[in-house]
Amino acid sequence: MGDIAKGVLGGAWTLLVGWILPTALNLALFFVTVAPGLQGLTLLHRLRPTTGGGSALLFLTGSLLLGLVANAFQNPLYRLLEGYLFWPAAAYEAGCCRSRRAKADLTDRLSLLRLERREREGGELSPEDGELLARLRGQPRTERAARRDRRRTAAQRALVHERLARYPVADDQIAPTRLGNAIRRFEEYGYDRYRLDTQVLWNELTGCVPDQVRRQVELARTSVDFFVALLYGHVVVCFLAVLTLATARPDTSMLWGTIVLLLLLVPVWYRSAVTSTDEWAAAVRAMVNVGRKPLADAMCLVLPDQLAKERDMWTMVSRLSRIPYHERASALDRYRAAGPPSGPP
Structure with a gap:
């Protein structure tokens, strides 16, 4: 029960810090700078709480829901910044x-x-x-x-x-982007050193490494998630501020100041996300280095004592997981263990 609680709390912490907290910061920024210029809208007036407790509840609920939505869309959000999605x-x-x-x-x-x-x-x-x-x-x-x-x-x-x-x-x-290169460098680490394709065998690898190593990877990614979520939130708030200038009669000085400030902060958060990938890369490197042996044991394989043979073994394992079976895959038999993998049942 204690291990289950630690796992739940650990996952909640990465979600809270990586996505919900920056969403709450951006939502607070919206309420302070943009929302006052939308007071004339009927829909906003109906949704606005009449008490302080209602406002706090609306803020917390909005932060939670928007943070969960951003977390669900994290793959396309990352791919856009990496240069893989919607790039001509x-x-x-x-x-x-x-x-x-x-x-x-x-x-x-x-x-x-x-x-x-x-x-x-x-x-x-x-x-x-x-x-x-x-x-x-x-x-x-x-x-x-x-x-x-x-x-x-x-x-x-x-x-x-x-x-x-x-x-x-x-x-x-x-x-094509700095963030894409910073992430790609540790995505290719296992293949470059050992021919272990971590993109194909990621779930198998994370399921075999010690909990502390897997936890380091999750915490290291949380810092990058925080800056990515903060960046996208600034872009959304800036876009809403521009719409408010075009459709309402707000305090223009406040909105223009917000737009300029957010546009200046977006590259800062992007650079911070790129820099934060250093710890993420170190954690993934450690997971590959120490997780190869448990992964081989779990797959009923014997890790060779020569690096060249190990690279050959992981090449065949990665190919077996990536493409349909072929008779040539039987060459992997020379690395198979004679009995079941060692360890507790």
Whole structure:
């Protein structure tokens, strides 16, 4: 009973902080800045409570219902910000090209700093490294960025590594937006390292990892959910403020101030969501690293002692889960355990 209560409370906490709380903040902002300009509407006048207790109940109920609706629509909300939903083909390709160029620029900056450090320390550069160093120094864009990087401290230069780490390893996995790349980098982590397709085997993997590891993933995502919900709520309030300016006779100074403030805050919350994916990526990385062995045991497989063989095993497991069965899948038999998986029944 205690474990069930912990699970219910844990799920309620992520829902409360990730979606209901930012919804309540945006709803409060609407009531303070936009709603006073709609007093002349008959429908709003009928729905408006006549007592303070009724207003509080309306606010809490609205926050809860709208938060639940936003949580139910979280997949399309994320996909829109990641660049997968409602993006024209031309805009998608342009965004991917821009992301590849940004990743290449960061890689060149770090390569230039690394080679110059080796050169200062008296290290022998290979002909290939010497040619690369000369080429990077000859790129005006890279050299301008490197001049700024040389004046920074080691901690400040580490931020460049963090920015590069928010991109997928493979260029063919690049997404058109920063949030899409920041999420895609840990979606491809299991496949890049072990050929374990976590997108296909996500439910199996989360069902096998220790509760603490799974809980870390949920809590890490909650921070990103909070900023995503806050961002969308600001967009909705800003849209309602514009409609109020067009259809009513409100206090225009209040509404224009709200619109300008929200438009300034939207990119701040977007950047905060991108930064918050770092903890989410670390939690997913830990889940993949420590969950491979329990997952193999649960699937009656023996984890090989060589990484190359393990990658081969997970390739076949992922393919078996993704495509219809084929006789070639019998090659997985050499990794199957002789008996039932170890552990309590």
